[in-house]
Amino acid sequence: MSGDPSGMLGDVLAQPDQIEDALWRVEAAGVPRRDLDGGLVVAGMGGSAIGGDLAAAVVGERATHPIRTRRGYGLDPWTRPESLILCASYSGETEETLSCYEAARRLDAPRVVLTTGGTLAERAREDGVPVIGVPSGMQPRAAVVYMTVAALECAAACGASPPLRAEIEAAVPALRAVGADESEPRALAEALLDRVPVVHGAGRTAAPARRWKTQLNENAEVPAFATVLPEGDHNEVCGYATGLGPFSAIILTDDGLDARLQRRIGITADLLAAEGAPVHMVEARGVSATERVLSLVMLGDLTSVHLALLRGVDPTPVEAIDR
Numbered sequence: 001m002s003g004d005p006s007g008m009l010g011d012v013l014a015q016p017d018q019i020e021d022a023l024w025r026v027e028a029a030g031v032p033r034r035d036l037d038g039g040l041v042v043a044g045m046g047g048s049a050i051g052g053d054l055a056a057a058v059v060g061e062r063a064t065h066p067i068r069t070r071r072g073y074g075l076d077p078w079t080r081p082e083s084l085i086l087c088a089s090y091s092g093e094t095e096e097t098l099s100c101y102e103a104a105r106r107l108d109a110p111r112v113v114l115t116t117g118g119t120l121a122e123r124a125r126e127d128g129v130p131v132i133g134v135p136s137g138m139q140p141r142a143a144v145v146y147m148t149v150a151a152l153e154c155a156a157a158c159g160a161s162p163p164l165r166a167e168i169e170a171a172v173p174a175l176r177a178v179g180a181d182e183s184e185p186r187a188l189a190e191a192l193l194d195r196v197p198v199v200h201g202a203g204r205t206a207a208p209a210r211r212w213k214t215q216l217n218e219n220a221e222v223p224a225f226a227t228v229l230p231e232g233d234h235n236e237v238c239g240y241a242t243g244l245g246p247f248s249a250i251i252l253t254d255d256g257l258d259a260r261l262q263r264r265i266g267i268t269a270d271l272l273a274a275e276g277a278p279v280h281m282v283e284a285r286g287v288s289a290t291e292r293v294l295s296l297v298m299l300g301d302l303t304s305v306h307l308a309l310l311r312g313v314d315p316t317p318v319e320a321i322d323r
Contacts, residue, residue: 003309006316008219011142012301015294016175019168021135022149029132031112035159038083038109039065041075042151043100046321047140048088048114050214051147053207054297055155058148058164058289060204065160067151072096075103084158085111088147090140092118110158114150139316141218144211144297152290167290174286178298182306185299188250188280189306195248195278197222198236199300200268202229202261204293205252205284212250212300219304219315229264237268240275249277252296254284 042052052069059067070076073096075085085104089097092115101120104111105127113124116136124131134146149168155161197216201209209226216224227236240247249272253265269279282299284292308315 003312004305004315006314008139008142008315009302009305011138012298012305013179015145015298015301016172016179018145019149019172019175022146023153023165023168025134025146026132026150026153029112029130031130031132031154031157032110033157034110036082036084036110037065038080039063039160040067040084040086040151040155040158041070041079042068042086042088043070043075043097043104044088044147045071045094045096046214047142047144048090048094048097048147050141050144050207050211051088051149051151052086053210054144054148054293055151057204057207058152058293059155059161060289062162063155063160064162065158067155067160070100073099075100075107079107079109081107081109083109084154084160085109086114086151086154087111087120088114088150089118089120090116090134090143092116092120094120098123112154114147139318141215144301145294148294164290167288170288171286171291171294174291174295175298178285178295179302182302184282185302186306188282188303189310191278191280192248192303192307193310195246197224198247198249199224199226200229200232200249200251200265201226202252202265203254203257204289205254205257205296208293208296208300209252211297212252212304215301215304216307218318218321219301220307220311221313222307222311229261229268233264233268237271240272240277243276247277249279251279251281252284253281254292256289256292
């Protein structure tokens with residue numbers, strides 16, 4: 001496609017077909033299964049870290065131990081040796097993630113590595129640590145299915161979550177349905193042209209909201225922000241009254257959310273619209289938590305790519321990050 005020479009749109013549309021491959025790659029890595037009271041820590045940055053957030057959203061109240069994401073150098077000081085540390089770096093060269101790997105080794109915590117190769121894979125193989133391979137040749141953010149499925153399977157392996165493999169496999173048709181009709185993301189991209197998106201999440205849509213924000217940043221090269229309800233109702237709603245910027249609100253909804261969150265979403269939308277901000281509601285698809293979280297991810301990814309194409313921006317390069 002002209003304007004998308006590296007095929008980012010194709011990578012997004014391939015997400016349903018990546019699920020089985022992602023499950024196979026985790027199985028092939030031979031991640032040991034043992035109950036760990038410290039739960040799962042996903043250490044990573046950017047597109048390699050978002051899988052931890054999305055996995056925690058999918059598991060939700062089914063979690064039996066913590067599922068946390070660590071972005072930065074080293075591990076949190078309260079990280080316990082009885083935690084599984086999943087070090088995720090697409091390139092295998094992310095310095096923050098390499099520092100987390102070394103911190104986990106010093107802690108003598110069980111580790112798993114998720115990468116295409118690089119220094120991270122080399123160190124893991126030297127230490128006898130399982131390596132979950134990810135296909136090379138795509139942008140790290142385009143590997144979101146691999147990152148999320150690996151985090152979900154590792155959460156199950158360490159006892160932080162019940163096994164969800166059947167639920168993950170069953171999400172394929174729902175995601176194919178999202179990819180078959182791009183009318184909503186195209187229309188939303190047109191509405192966001194020359195606007196500053198603020199993506200609102202609540203409950204399990206909070207992690208997809210973060211994903212929307214970063215995809216709009218990287219693919220469409222626009223400023224974008226994410227906020228979480230109900231916290232946003234205690235501060236950010238006041239900012240719209242100033243009229244200082246061309247902001248548009250995107251609210252990610254899910255009819256399975258707590259009734260109090262559902263009510264807040266409606267009230268928030270009314271408040272923002274009354275201040276003159278365009279409000280766009282995006283509803284999760286599917287029945288299971290996996291379907292609903294991943295459908296929002298795919299809708300956001302599609303919207304960001306279509307916005308890039310409307311702006312005449314190639315959605316693949318990230319020159320500012322490379323610099």
